[in-house]
Amino acid sequence: METQNKTLIQFSDVTLGYGSHAVLSDISFELFENDFVGLVGPNGSGKTTLLRAILGHLKPQKGRIERRNNDTEIRFGYVPQREHLENIFPFTAFEVVLMGTYNRVGLFKRPGKSEHDLAKQCLEHVGILDLKDKLFNNLSGGQKQRTLIARALATQPNILVLDEPTNGMDLISQKSILDLITQLHTKDKLTILMVSHLLTEVSNYVRKIILVEADHFQVGSLEDILTTANLSKMYDMPVFVDRIKGNNVVIVGEKNG
Amino acid sequence: MAELIDIFEIEFMQHALYTGLLVGIMCSFLGVYIVLRRIVFVGASLAQISSTGFAIGIIFEMNPVVSAMALTMIGVVWFAFNLNSKKIPQDSTLALGYIIASASAILILSKHPKGDADLLGLLFGNILTITSDQIYILLAALIILGSIHLIFYKEFLFVSFDPEMSETLGFRPQIWNVLFYVTVGMLISLAIKSAGILLVFGLLVIPPIAAILITEKISRVFAWSVLIAVISIPSGLYLSFTQDIPSAPTIIALMTLWLGISFTFNKLRHAVA
Structure with a gap:
């Protein structure tokens, strides 16, 4: 029998926005330990607003956001x-x-040997220790992304949050980064929340989807969300879900076709 | 060399040297952030706002340093909270501050008996008429501002490079930004009375750009920037004295020479690599 993992973050009837303007209204969902979640939606749909609330940068206008890990602090x-x-x-x-490592170093202090060692371990973990002395500006898109993932790992997190991690990358680099993220989930047991505007790409990696679209908000397992019936109903036009060589493909049809 | 030492044994030249070095060290250090954060116009606008504060001090017979600092701090707070507006672009906000402050300074001093001379003094400064008290104030400022920036070196760099990630780790980028702008505002309002807008702005911009072209390591960028300022100031003062030419433009001309050398060095290095 499958046991339910512990809740890490719970949103209860939360409304999010800026000033008096609400971007997302009355949303409720939970993030569990060891989840692998894709937060998907087009630009301007409220993904960033939701992400800021999850990270604790934005307070809800209404409702409650609870962080529930009693054993350890959520990082x-x-x-x-x-x-x-x-x-x-x-x-x-x-x-x-x-x-x-700066959060564990604290104010007034500089990183010491243990922080330097940790940074090197993280670079090695993402496979770019040999690039440690290269200028960040001079790295390729994929190498920069690995550097930023290594930096996130140096915070010794229990939730890894990635905002559009494959934006602007070629196909090979995209796959390589997504494989690395999957490995961090399966081998290192990290809870992953990945933000993207590409439903097809995300659907081939995550186990759960938060779909944010104008006036629509859905949370569920990949099997529940990624169906032709559900997506067609949500977008109010024919959206087909198919599989090619073992991968999910989402195709949008003609509205009156 | 003996002639150089002789010149700096004259009291007013000694004062000019100490002032130039103190202003130069502070401006060239903070200028690295100003250039890398792409807020060069913040330096220009705050310098102009500060000069308006001086003009208010002169007209109302107040201590001009106090009025300059007060107005600069108002500018600092305004910039800190309005530079990221979604409606008005950052450079337009800064240009607004610059234009309004420039016009205000001219208007305020236009009816003053020594208005023209005061305006020229604000633009070019008067590094050769510095008193010992002014030097002690600048020294105290160097100690305070230098300590803040050395103690919080990693915090200032982190929030400048990646405010989002720093916020996730519990840093408060907005607060660090206000502190950063306050230190820049304090420096400018103190430095401008002695060194003038032209030299202060030049020191905030030219040595950091030259340093970025020389080295590719952040800690060395700060070191090179300060070094370029520290070499250019005594050389500029010496040339200014011996050739009877204005000191601020001479120092700027020497720093520009450094910029040319750095540019050539950078081109050669990339051609060889």
Whole structure:
């Protein structure tokens, strides 16, 4: 019999927004330990707003957000979109990863030997220890993403949150990064929350989906969400879910076709 | 060399040297953040706002340093909370501050008997008429601002590079940004009276750009930036004295020479690599 994992974060009738404007209304869902969740929706649908609330950067206008891990503190390993970084700073890959240790170093202090060792271990874990002295700005998209994942791992997280991790990458790099994320989930037992606007891509890796679309909010297992009937009803047009060579493919048909 | 030492034995030249070095060290260090965070116009706008504060001090016969600092701090708070507006682009907000402050300073001083001279003094400074008290104030500022930036070196760099991640780790980027702008505002309002807008802005921008072209390691960028300022200031003062030319533009010309050398070095390094 399958046992239910512990709840890490619970949203109860939460409304999120800025000022008096609500972006997402009355949403409820739970994130469990060892989940592998895709947060999917088009740009401007409220993904970032929801992500900010999950990370604790945005307080709800209404409802309750509870963090329920009683044993240990919830620690997020956050991988932001690469475009959001000030890429002109001349940091090496190692210096970027070292930033992940700053929360345990504390104010007034500089990272010591144990933090340096941890940063190197994280770089090795994502397979780019040989790039540690290279300038972050000079790395390829895939290498930068691995550096940022290593930095997130250096925070020693129990939830890894990745914002559009494959944006702007070629197919090979995309697969390589998604395989690495899957490995972190299966081997290292990390809870993963991956934000993306690409339903097809995400559906081939995650176990659960949070679908955010104008006026619609759905949370469920991949099997429940990713069906032709459900997606067609949600988008109010024919959306077909099929499998090609073992991979999910989502195809949008003509509305009056 | 003996002539150089002789010149800096003259009291007013000694004062100019100490002032130049203190202002130079602080501006070239903080300038690295200003250039890397792409907020160069913050330096220009705060310098102009500070000069308006001086003008208010002169007209109302108050201590101009106090009025300059007060107005600069208002500018700092305004920038800290309005630079990320979704409606008005960052550069437009900064340009707004610059234009309004410039016009205000000219208007305020236009009816003052020594208005033209005061305006020229604000633009070019008067590094050769510095008093010992002004030097002690700048030294105290260097100690305070230097300590803040050395103690919180990692925090300032982290929130500048990646505010989102820093917030996730419990840092408060908004608070660090306000502290950063406060230190920049304090520096500018103190430095401008002695060094002038032109030299202060030049020190905030030219040495950091030259340093970024010389080295690819962040800690060395700070070191090179300060070094370029520290070399250019005595050389510029010496040339200014011996050739009877204005000191601020001479120092800027020497720093520009450094910029040219750095640019060439950077091109050669990438051609060889």
